[in-house]
Amino acid sequence: MSSAALAYSLILYCRPGFENECAAEASALAGRRGISGFAKTTPQSGYVHYVLHDAVNWLDLAEALPFNDWVFPRQRVIGVGRIDDLPERDRVTPIADAVAELGLRVGRVWGETADTNDAKELSGFIRRFSPHLEKALTRQGSLKPRHDDWPTLHLFFRSASSVDIGLTLPHDASPWPMGIARLRMPRAAPSRSTLKLAEAFMALMSREEQQSTLRAGLKAVDLGAAPGGWTLQFAERGLHVTAVDNGPIADSVLDTGMVEHVRADGFAWRPQRRVEWMVCDMVEQPSRVAQLVADWVATGRCQRSIFNLKLPMKKRWEEIERCRKLIDQRMRLHDDKYVLRMKHLYHDREEITAYLARV
Structure with a gap:
């Protein structure tokens, strides 16, 4: 389990249209904890990027801003890296190399994107890509699937060539990928x-x-x-x-x-x-x-x-x-x-x- 990776940002998944509220909350909570940074938003994007002025240990940031304290983010991910030029023919190698360079040891990997119609077009690619990455991470010792108490590795794809690398602790995060609960409608239910x-x-x-x-x-x-x-x-x-x-x-x-x-x-x-x-x-x-x-x-x-x-x-x-x-x-x-x-x-x-x- 890695504890040395440095956090550079918060990646906050939210409902599209609530980016300003999510950003206001991030500024308020970070300010109360003495954490300096600024929020970057795009309308209807479904996420907010809160960029830290100074890098800090990711576990310290997670402890200072626990998931249960947040309202608008469906998921709060600690950003520890980013790749903006993934090659089309081999996206696995640069991500696996970045994970190794960061010294990460994780218990599961979630490929994610924003909850928007445009971003959902990436979901098919992520499903096909994820098993290949998991095999590579397992081979190099970065992924230990049976270690349920180890961090979750979040790969937040903004596009097929741009990905944020982030971490959460299992007890300090939404239990669902992208923070989306997929629930079955009870037969007797009169309303959603x-x-x-x-x-x-x-x-x-x-x-x-x-x-x-x-x-x-x-x-x-x-x-x-x-x-x-x-x-x-x-x-x-x-x-x-x-x-x-x-x-x-x-x-x-x-x-x-x-x-x-x-x-x-x-x-x-x-x-x-x-x-x-x-x-x-x-x-x-x-x-x-x-x-x-x-x-x-x-x-x-x-x-x-x-x-x-x-x-x-x-x-x-x-x-x-x-x-x-x-x-x-x-x-x-x-x-x-x-x-x-x-x-x-x-x-x-x-x-x-x-x-x-x-x-």
């Missing part, structure tokens, strides 16, 4: 929003958290539940769900036998007893949703919550920071220790998804 909550469980919670809190027999509340996509995620795991919405809940969700439909306003309704979960996907001002969720968790109505914040068209990063402060102020009124994680998930669009829990 169900995939958003399924991704949130995996992206915002550890395995231990999932195992201990998504257990059969626990109770959950879904505010603004109609037509029931989020409710279904709990019901199929054996949790008893109170689905709160004046609108209808799909029969396929009610047929699980785990759901009670309450016709009420999600902002006004309150449970008679404490529940493990409250989730909320209501279309409302983000600050109002943030205050509602913080009130539920701070007062003990629920132990934890996953919720969406529908972002404005402008000043999205500023709105997220505002919601963070609102939640922090509410939780501190009760002297509560808490965890708050936020991500712009693959299945999100003009919103982000957040996880808040008392600890």
Whole structure:
């Protein structure tokens, strides 16, 4: 496992159209950690390049800017090298030579590109190319596939002749190539929003958290539940769900036998007893949703919550920071220790998804 490679940049994969928000976040987080650099963006490119003024040990940079602290990047890669003139007839050799020169020892290799229509044209090339590179890296001792705790080597192709070489640690990165969760639509799901909550469980919670809190027999509340996509995620795991919405809940969700439909306003309704979960996907001002969720968790109505914040068209990063402060102020009124994680998930669009829990 390599620890000596120097980091020159951050490569931040994001949803196309959110490059400015991703860049603003990079500047804010780096500035708070005393890291000097600047963001390079191209509209609708699906990534941001944050260039460091001074090279640093890549592990130190990863520790200073851990993946869980980021909102807009689907993946945060530590850039340690770049090749801009890959020959068409042999791209393997220069990349393998660069990896050897950097002294890297990795446990897996991901060939990646941006999530744009233009960049997707590279996906076929990457699929064909990757096995040949993996063989070369294995032969020279740079790739040890059974070392699951070793870094992941990211090869971010901007074109067939230009590639960024980057690293992440398995426990400090998205578990999916390109940060994209490929999930199957449940048969009984009434809407695609169900995939958003399924991704949130995996992206915002550890395995231990999932195992201990998504257990059969626990109770959950879904505010603004109609037509029931989020409710279904709990019901199929054996949790008893109170689905709160004046609108209808799909029969396929009610047929699980785990759901009670309450016709009420999600902002006004309150449970008679404490529940493990409250989730909320209501279309409302983000600050109002943030205050509602913080009130539920701070007062003990629920132990934890996953919720969406529908972002404005402008000043999205500023709105997220505002919601963070609102939640922090509410939780501190009760002297509560808490965890708050936020991500712009693959299945999100003009919103982000957040996880808040008392600890």
